[in-house]
Structures are given as C-alpha cells and as structure tokens.
Amino acid sequence: MERKIDFSKFFPLEKSPLVQCITNEITCESMANALLYIGAKPIMADDPREFSQLFEKTSALLLNLGHLSEQRQESLIDASSYATRVNKPTVVDLVGYGVSDIRNQIGVSLVETHPTVVKGNISELRHFCGLPSQGRGVDSSMWDQGEDHLNELIAALQKIGGLYPATTFLATGQKDIVVNQKQTIVLNNGVDELDRFTGTGDIVGAIIAALLGEGHDPFEAIVSAVSYFNICGEKAKQESFGLADFRQQTLNQLSLLMSETWYEQVEGWEK
Numbered sequence: 447m448e449r450k451i452d453f454s455k456f457f458p459l460e461k462s463p464l465v466q467c468i469t470n471e472i473t474c475e476s477m478a479n480a481l482l483y484i485g486a487k488p489i490m491a492d493d494p495r496e497f498s499q500l501f502e503k504t505s506a507l508l509l510n511l512g513h514l515s516e517q518r519q520e521s522l523i524d525a526s527s528y529a530t531r532v533n534k535p536t537v538v539d540l541v542g543y544g545v546s547d548i549r550n551q552i553g554v555s556l557v558e559t560h561p562t563v564v565k566g567n568i569s570e571l572r573h574f575c576g577l578p579s580q581g582r583g584v585d586s587s588m589w590d591q592g593e594d595h596l597n598e599l600i601a602a603l604q605k606i607g608g609l610y611p612a613t614t615f616l617a618t619g620q621k622d623i624v625v626n627q628k629q630t631i632v633l634n635n636g637v638d639e640l641d642r643f644t645g646t647g648d649i650v651g652a653i654i655a656a657l658l659g660e661g662h663d664p665f666e667a668i669v670s671a672v673s674y675f676n677i678c679g680e681k682a683k684q685e686s687f688g689l690a691d692f693r694q695q696t697l698n699q700l701s702l703l704m705s706e707t708w709y710e711q712v713e714g715w716e717k
C-alpha cells in the first residue's frame with residue numbers, strides 16, 4: 447500500500463480500552479469475546495440510567511443497529527447524544543440499513559450526531575447513500591460489489607464525507623472502502639467465508655472502537671482493524687475445515703496473529 451501507516455503500532459493494545467457496546471443479542475457474545483481476545487475490555491450496557499457514570503469510565507462507544515426495539519432505540523439515541531456531549535469516540539454500525547423506514551430513521555439520527563466512524567456492509571451503505579441496493583436483511587449482495595458499483599459508492603461517500611468532516615465511512619465486503627473528507631482507500635484482504643458466519647461486520651466495528659479507544663487516528667484505526675481481521679480470516683481458512691471450524695479459527699487468530707508480522711500481508715490502494 448502506498449500510504450505509509452505504521453501497522454506495527456496497533457496490536458497488541460497498550461491501554462486495554464474499555465469499550466461500551468450497545469448491540470444486538472445475535473452476535474453480542476462473539477463481539478465481547480473478540481474485544482477480550484485483542485486485549486480490550488467490553489461492557490455491553492444499554493440502560494440510559496447508567497450512562498452518566500459509565501461514560502466517565504469508557505474509552506469508546508459502539509452503536510449497532512442490528513436488533514431494534516423501542517427500548518434499544520432509546521438507548522442508541524441517548525448514548526449517541528451523550529457521546530457528542532462528552533466527545534467520546536463512537537462507531538455507528540448501520541446494520542440492516544434499508545430494511546425498514548424506522549431503521550433508516552434511527553440510522554440517520556445517529557449519523558447526524560457526526561460520530562467518529564460510520565460503517566456498514568456495501569449494500570447497507572449503498573442504501574444509506576440513496577443508491578440502488580440488493581442487500582438482503584443484514585447481508586450484502588455481490589451484485590452491489592462489481593467495480594462500477596464500488597466506484598459509484600466511493601463517489602457518493604466522498605460527497606457525503608464533505609458534509610460530515612469529522613466522520614470516516616467504511617463500507618465492507620469483498621473489497622472494503624474507507625472514505626473521509628481527505629482520503630479514500632480500497633482494501634483487498636479477506637476470504638469469501640467471512641461473509642458466511644454471522645457477526646463478522648459487528649466484530650470489525652468493535653475492533654475499530656477499541657483502536658479509537660487507544661487514541662489512534664480514525665482512518666488508520668479502520669484500515670488496521672479491517673486488515674487485521676481479514677488476515678485472521680485468511681489464516682483461518684488455511685487451518686480449518688467447514689464453516690463452524692473456520693469461525694472458531696478466525697476468532698482464535700485474533701489473539702495470535704498479533705505476534706506475527708501480519709501487516710506485511712496488508713493489501714490496498716489509495717483512490
């Protein structure tokens with residue numbers, strides 16, 4: 447990759463950041479363990495009555511739209527406005543954006559607070575940008591991931607990036623797009639199997655939040671988190687048989703890969 451990022455500084459974590467996650471029940475346990483495996487501390491806490499005290503102790507916030515309810519809506523909105531007031535680094539994951547009007551409204555409300563990072567898979571972010579999208583539920587479609595579609599999404603995100611100068615956007619898939627007002631990178635690690643167990647996007651969001659909690663620049667935090675996770679997947683594929691085993695090996699690599707020179711395998715280019 448042309449851009450000079452010193453990838454060796456991200457893992458292992460130095461500060462063991464405490465990451466508050468308001469997320470879905472489906473992948474909650476995987477997310478908490480993934481944070482522990484990389485050396486961060488998770489707290490899955492969504493009761494607004496705790497926020498004033500909890501926010502004094504946390505390093506970053508992860509807001510995930512995955513499994514909505516009226517109560518979850520209140521937690522997400524309350525936490526995002528709290529985060530704005532106290533300047534807490536925040537990742538918003540637009541899981542399922544496009545599924546329903548209510549999900550879209552909540553997603554837009556969260557983005558309007560100008561969080562540090564807004565992410566989703568490529569189909570979710572195409573919906574968010576008002577582009578045609580073939581996403582199905584919380585999963586993206588390969589139809590949205592051809593070269594022309596990716597370039598169209600990059601252009602749309604660059605335009606939106608101008609309106610949200612404090613936010614960096616990440617669209618994940620076979621290739622991943624990272625865009626903010628100043629720069630754009632396409633990342634090219636990972637394997638197809640990462641789209642075939644649930645929670646991979648959610649875990650990437652949590653790893654990004656942990657790296658923000660360490661104090662890293664958001665653009666670099668995203669590039670490192672995505673590349674690290676995807677290289678874990680590449681390694682897991684070599685050592686596993688079947689998807690359940692692949693999932694286990696990918697999660698296992700989260701604590702192991704950092705002792706190797708994983709960053710020599712990072713593939714990506716600036717646009």
Ligand SMILES: Nc1ncnc2c1ncn2[C@@H]1O[C@H](COP(=O)(O)OP(=O)(O)O)[C@@H](O)[C@H]1O
Nearest residue numbers: 567618619620622635636637638640641646647
């Ligand atoms: N076909 C693929 N090839 C390589 N990496 C992939 C592929 N699909 C997903 N990934 C990786 O898996 C992670 C989750 O992405 P994705 O599946 O798009 O998110 P989500 O789980 O939110 O739908 C990202 O790091 C992404 O780069």
Ligand SMILES: Cc1ncsc1CCOP(=O)(O)O
Nearest residue numbers: 470472512584645646647648
């Ligand atoms: C299956 C499912 N349903 C609601 S949230 C969720 C998990 C989504 O995880 P990811 O965004 O990582 O694919």
Ligand SMILES: [Mg+2]
Nearest residue numbers: 541567647648
């Ligand atoms: Mg997702």
